[in-house]
Amino acid sequence: MKTDPIIEEIHRIRQEHAEKFNYNLSEIFNDLKEQEKKSGRKFVSLPVKRKPQPKAVK
Numbered sequence: 001m002k003t004d005p006i007i008e009e010i011h012r013i014r015q016e017h018a019e020k021f022n023y024n025l026s027e028i029f030n031d032l033k034e035q036e037k038k039s040g041r042k043f044v045s046l047p048v049k050r051k052p053q054p055k056a057v058k
Contacts, residue, residue, distance in 0.1 A: 021027035036043050 017031075018028060021031060
């Protein structure tokens with residue numbers, strides 16, 4: 001399979017970012033949220049879409 005240089009670059013950047021925070025997901029998340037704040041862009045959070053649960057048969 002042919003490798004895509006853009007995908008390879010994304011993987012490299014993500015790996016470097018994770019290493020910077022010792023793969024601690026909480027720290028990675030906090031850093032990304034801080035970057036969002038500093039960017040000045042508006043971010044939208046959509047509600048979770050849950051599948052309706054089937055009713056129990058009595």
